[in-house]
Amino acid sequence: MERPSGIVVYGASSSDIDSRYYDFAREVGREIALHGYRLVNGGGRAGLMGASIEGALEAGGEVTGVLPDFMIERGWNHPQLTEMLSTSSMHERKSTMAQLSMGAIALPGSVGTLDELFEIITWRQLGLYKGNVVIANAYGFYDLLLAHLRHVDAEHFMRAGNLWQVASTPAEAVAMAINRSEYQSQGEKY
Numbered sequence: 001m002e003r004p005s006g007i008v009v010y011g012a013s014s015s016d017i018d019s020r021y022y023d024f025a026r027e028v029g030r031e032i033a034l035h036g037y038r039l040v041n042g043g044g045r046a047g048l049m050g051a052s053i054e055g056a057l058e059a060g061g062e063v064t065g066v067l068p069d070f071m072i073e074r075g076w077n078h079p080q081l082t083e084m085l086s087t088s089s090m091h092e093r094k095s096t097m098a099q100l101s102m103g104a105i106a107l108p109g110s111v112g113t114l115d116e117l118f119e120i121i122t123w124r125q126l127g128l129y130k131g132n133v134v135i136a137n138a139y140g141f142y143d144l145l146l147a148h149l150r151h152v153d154a155e156h157f158m159r160a161g162n163l164w165q166v167a168s169t170p171a172e173a174v175a176m177a178i179n180r181s182e183y184q185s186q187g188e189k190y
Contacts, residue, residue: 006040006064006100007032007177010116011048011107013076021048024138025107026055027170033061035174038082040100042093043067045078048107053078066096094119103131103177105167108141121163133164136173142166 009032011025029052032039039056042049043065053063062082069086071077077084087093094116098104106117123129135142146166153160167173 004100004102005036006038006102007174008040008097008101008104008120009049009052009107010041010104010109010113010120011052012109012113013042013044013047013049014110015046017047017108021108021138021141022051024136024170025049025051026058028052028105028107028136028173029055029057029061029063030059031170031174032056033059035178037061037102037174037178038100039063040097041065042097043077043081043084044071045076048109050078052107053081057082064100066093066100068093098123098129098131101131103134103179104129105134105136105173105177106142107136108138114145124163125158132177132179134173134176135164135166136170137166137168 009028025048029039033056039052039061041052044050056063057080064083064085065077065081066085066087067077068090069088072086085096087096098120104120106113120129120133124133137143149160152158165176167176
């Protein structure tokens with residue numbers, strides 16, 4: 001089976017967030033495209049999803065958006081997606097994005113992003129997902145979550161091992177997702 005050439009990016013769909021997060025997301029999309037990979041995400045026009053799409057497209061990259069039918073019917077899809085795939089459910093959406101990707105990056109986000117992040121970590125733990133999982137801790141956004149995950153690990157509720165890595169810059173996040181060796185010793189690994 002051929003290795004997928006996409007990097008899945010999870011992120012907020014909210015439009016009411018600080019512009020520095022938009023800049024971070026746009027740069028992640030740009031970095032993915034400049035490295036020759038396809039951006040795969042939820043295909044939304046708003047928030048960090050939309051910003052990462054814009055970054056990839058501006059850098060000449062391709063974007064696959066995966067949306068459930070109800071989101072397409074409501075017009076939530078980004079209008080310039082290279083490819084739009086429709087699914088019948090949110091679960092199928094997450095599964096499809098994972099199948100199309102060789103690495104995953106979680107940008108700042110809310111419960112939807114956390115759902116995607118925890119599911120892909122669970123799949124990695126179970127051996128169902130082979131790609132690298134990267135938590136993009138932009139401006140310390142995930143500091144509290146990471147502290148809690150360290151606590152969960154310390155209390156032996158999980159064995160984090162190498163389930164995910166933590167990046168603080170867009171370049172580092174993309175390099176970790178595609179397994180570039182120069183970044184493997186930097187950033188936190190769990």
